[in-house]
Amino acid sequence: MLDDRRLAVLRAIVEDYVSTGEPVGSRGLVERHQLSVSPATIRNDMAVLEEAGLIAQPHTSAGRVPTDAGYRLFVDQLATVKPLSSAERRAIHTLLDGPLDLDQIVGRAVRALAQLTHKVAVIQYPSLRVTRVRHIELIELAPARCLLVMITDAGRVEQSFIELPIPLGADTAAVLRARLNQATAGPTLEEAFGELDNLWRSFAEDVRPAVRAVVDALKRIPKAGYQERLVMAGTSNLARASADFSSFMPVLEAIEEQVVLLKLLTEMTADSGEVAILIGRETTQAGLEETSLVAAGYGPGRVVANLGVLGPTRMDYPGSIAVVRAIALYLSRILAA
Amino acid sequence: MLDDRRLAVLRAIVEDYVSTGEPVGSRGLVERHQLSVSPATIRNDMAVLEEAGLIAQPHTSAGRVPTDAGYRLFVDQLATVKPLSSAERRAIHTLLDGPLDLDQIVGRAVRALAQLTHKVAVIQYPSLRVTRVRHIELIELAPARCLLVMITDAGRVEQSFIELPIPLGADTAAVLRARLNQATAGPTLEEAFGELDNLWRSFAEDVRPAVRAVVDALKRIPKAGYQERLVMAGTSNLARASADFSSFMPVLEAIEEQVVLLKLLTEMTADSGEVAILIGRETTQAGLEETSLVAAGYGPGRVVANLGVLGPTRMDYPGSIAVVRAIALYLSRILAA
DNA sequence: AATTAGCACTCTGGGCACATGAGTGCTACC
DNA sequence: GGTAGCACTCATGTGCCCAGAGTGCTAATT
Numbered sequence: 001m002l003d004d005r006r007l008a009v010l011r012a013i014v015e016d017y018v019s020t021g022e023p024v025g026s027r028g029l030v031e032r033h034q035l036s037v038s039p040a041t042i043r044n045d046m047a048v049l050e051e052a053g054l055i056a057q058p059h060t061s062a063g064r065v066p067t068d069a070g071y072r073l074f075v076d077q078l079a080t081v082k083p084l085s086s087a088e089r090r091a092i093h094t095l096l097d098g099p100l101d102l103d104q105i106v107g108r109a110v111r112a113l114a115q116l117t118h119k120v121a122v123i124q125y126p127s128l129r130v131t132r133v134r135h136i137e138l139i140e141l142a143p144a145r146c147l148l149v150m151i152t153d154a155g156r157v158e159q160s161f162i163e164l165p166i167p168l169g170a171d172t173a174a175v176l177r178a179r180l181n182q183a184t185a186g187p188t189l190e191e192a193f194g195e196l197d198n199l200w201r202s203f204a205e206d207v208r209p210a211v212r213a214v215v216d217a218l219k220r221i222p223k224a225g226y227q228e229r230l231v232m233a234g235t236s237n238l239a240r241a242s243a244d245f246s247s248f249m250p251v252l253e254a255i256e257e258q259v260v261l262l263k264l265l266t267e268m269t270a271d272s273g274e275v276a277i278l279i280g281r282e283t284t285q286a287g288l289e290e291t292s293l294v295a296a297g298y299g300p301g302r303v304v305a306n307l308g309v310l311g312p313t314r315m316d317y318p319g320s321i322a323v324v325r326a327i328a329l330y331l332s333r334i335l336a337a
Numbered sequence: 338m339l340d341d342r343r344l345a346v347l348r349a350i351v352e353d354y355v356s357t358g359e360p361v362g363s364r365g366l367v368e369r370h371q372l373s374v375s376p377a378t379i380r381n382d383m384a385v386l387e388e389a390g391l392i393a394q395p396h397t398s399a400g401r402v403p404t405d406a407g408y409r410l411f412v413d414q415l416a417t418v419k420p421l422s423s424a425e426r427r428a429i430h431t432l433l434d435g436p437l438d439l440d441q442i443v444g445r446a447v448r449a450l451a452q453l454t455h456k457v458a459v460i461q462y463p464s465l466r467v468t469r470v471r472h473i474e475l476i477e478l479a480p481a482r483c484l485l486v487m488i489t490d491a492g493r494v495e496q497s498f499i500e501l502p503i504p505l506g507a508d509t510a511a512v513l514r515a516r517l518n519q520a521t522a523g524p525t526l527e528e529a530f531g532e533l534d535n536l537w538r539s540f541a542e543d544v545r546p547a548v549r550a551v552v553d554a555l556k557r558i559p560k561a562g563y564q565e566r567l568v569m570a571g572t573s574n575l576a577r578a579s580a581d582f583s584s585f586m587p588v589l590e591a592i593e594e595q596v597v598l599l600k601l602l603t604e605m606t607a608d609s610g611e612v613a614i615l616i617g618r619e620t621t622q623a624g625l626e627e628t629s630l631v632a633a634g635y636g637p638g639r640v641v642a643n644l645g646v647l648g649p650t651r652m653d654y655p656g657s658i659a660v661v662r663a664i665a666l667y668l669s670r671i672l673a674a
Numbered sequence: 675a676a677t678t679a680g681c682a683c684t685c686t687g688g689g690c691a692c693a694t695g696a697g698t699g700c701t702a703c704c
Numbered sequence: 705g706g707t708a709g710c711a712c713t714c715a716t717g718t719g720c721c722c723a724g725a726g727t728g729c730t731a732a733t734t
Contacts (some may be wrong), residue, residue, distance in 0.1 A: 023697090025697050025698085027696085027697080028696095038707055039707095040706075040708070040709090041707070043697090043698070044699095044705095044706085047699080057697090057698085058715095059713090059715070060697085060698070060699095060712095060714060061696070061713045061715075062696085062697070062698090062714080062715075063696080063697065063698095101497075101498070135478055135484075137474075137476045137484070137486075139474045139486070141472055141488075147472075147486070147488065147494075149474075149476070149486060151478075151484065157484075157496045160438075161438070233593065235593060236586065236589035236590045236592075236593055238589075239585075239586040239589055240586075249576040252572055252573035252576055253573045255572075255573075256570070256571075256572060256573055360726090362725070362727085363726075363727080364725085364726080374677075374678090375678055375679080376678095377678055377679070377680095378676085378677055381676095381728095383727095384728080394726090397683090397684055397685060397726085397727070397728095398684045398686080398725070399686080399725080399726070400726065400727095
């Protein structure tokens with residue numbers, strides 16, 4: 001049914017359509033590819049591919065265009081790995097080298113992603129729930145007011161002001177600090193929460209309210225909203241990509257609705273270095289019917305967050321995959337250091 | 338030359354054009370406004386206004402459209418203050434009420450701005466150089482590695498990791514912390530820098546390199562890029578606003594080029610509560626020829642940063658001005674608390 | 675002197691017919 | 705199974721025309 005030549009025809013259609021944007025016809029196909037058969041034969045093959053739902057024609061007497069299913073088959077079975085050009089490799093290197101803090105790293109990575117793919121790039125900040133704690137600090141600002149600072153695995157620094165019900169003496173503060181660090185060393189923050197709940201028992205009766213206030217504040221940090229932050233770049237690439245107007249207006253909205261993107265990204269999570277793809281309607285999001293998402297997980301050793309690019313279904317998948325994977329690996333390596 | 342009626346005609350043209358988007362002709366003008374003269378008279382007046390460069394016609398036999406100069410005269414002399422509707426007032430209240438940290442406040446304010454104006458909203462984070470320091474903390478993470486945390490006036494918390502050339506003993510660290518707080522209490526960070534330069538003199542010879550490392554790190558914080566951050570919202574309003582495609586593509590680019598916006602915002606700085614406006618080419622930015630910027634300064638007591646909205650020159654200036662001013666005042670009040 | 679009425683003129687935009695050409699599906703043939 | 709030929713379909717571009725909106729000018733009116 002779908003023998004080698006027919007698959008070759010599908011690949012050729014995808015490649016031509018992606019590069020030209022025009023529906024591709026049988027004649028041009030044999031001209032631009034070494035298919036060594038006549039256009040008429042191709043036409044028969046195309047009829048079969050259309051029957052299988054892999055391609056479609058916008059209207060009678062137009063060339064063919066890949067469907068979502070066609071792209072899906074292409075990326076799953078037909079796409080060959082496209083190695084990064086040395087220029088791209090160099091760009092990533094120079095952009096991400098040097099001693100940088102997390103904000104800077106993520107900021108540069110997202111710009112690199114956008115520039116190299118000419119698409120909208122998205123990076124999810126390392127989620128606090130799955131990162132590990134490197135250090136916790138408790139700073140007294142005033143008798144009953146202190147600042148809680150948490151430094152994570154992935155280089156993030158979170159802080160939270162706390163108003164205490166009663167002053168916490170310097171001695172108790174020091175003990176509490178030590179105990180907090182001890183309780184959170186090792187497991188992920190989420191796993192450590194259980195242990196934190198019992199921490200107050202080992203303190204004297206009179207300071208327990210203050211201890212609980214601090215622990216509560218600590219537990220609130222991952223919920224503070226900030227932690228599920230997305231950074232984006234390359235929004236203007238949208239305009240270049242989508243031909244008309246009404247088609248990307250909803251995409252812009254989806255992008256501002258970070259919630260939607262976050263949900264998609266988190267659900268797609270793949271192993272670090274592995275790339276996951278959603279094509280067109282596979283996103284199941286209104287407004288993203290003609291948009292694809294190429295994403296990968298990253299993190300120091302294990303996956304702590306995701307990154308990816310967003311573009312029209314008509315995109316250069318092999319190229320995007322290569323860049324997304326490269327950036328994910330590079331970012332993981334930096335975080336592990 | 339420009340007597341009252343002619344100014345009334347200009348105002349009518351601006352209002353009609355802003356609301357309909359169509360070039361406005363003499364007939365419709367007398368119909369929709371109480372000008373109690375005939376279209377022919379209006380035509381004569383329009384000829385004068387055109388002569389003065391305040392209006393223009395897209396092509397012969399089309400109605401008139403305000404020029405940048407026309408809008409300018411309108412906002413400077415003709416626009417009447419438009420009070421906020423109670424719904425708008427309530428929206429701001431509910432959105433910005435409650436105990437929030439700086440990130441949340443700014444995040445909500447920018448969204449309020451975007452929603453109420455239907456434009457692209459921009460808020461500049463309080464610039465570090467002009468804020469005052471509330472507290473500085475120095476945390477030892479390892480013998481020769483520490484974390485510097487700075488809490489500002491406007492509620493921002495900045496931190497920086499420092500690798501020390503030599504370990505800093507706990508005692509010295511405590512002294513240094515006290516000295517840093519003392520040196521930065523009062524003046525703005527920028528003004529305090531001079532004093533910091535001499536801080537190392539009062540320390541023993543052997544710890545001076547470490548002291549200098551800390552001071553250097555502190556001085557680097559305002560330059561770390563993060564502090565001149567912009568937050569934005571309502572990008573998708575762009576699509577709704579601008580009719581065609583090529584016209585807002587450059588605007589999107591300018592928005593991503595935060596540098597450009599930052600520059601404009603900073604140069605426009607007005608007194609807190611005062612609104613400054615740039616219309617079309619007044620921005621002197623390629624790509625923003627048809628874009629206007631309505632901005633105001635905000636801050637606790639004095640102006641520490643700016644916020645504003647970005648939209649097509651054809652915008653409802655009185656409405657935008659009212660919202661921008663309201664948000665700026667509200668934000669200032671919150672920060673001052 | 676300012677306003678108005680009347681009129682000729684200009685330009686855009688939509689509708690229509692027409693030719694063009696790319697691309698197809700089908701049938702007959704190798 | 706592959707190929708050649710052919711009739712058919714449609715989107716696109718072009719030229720043309722017409723209606724409508726709006727103007728500028730001139731002459732009349734207040």
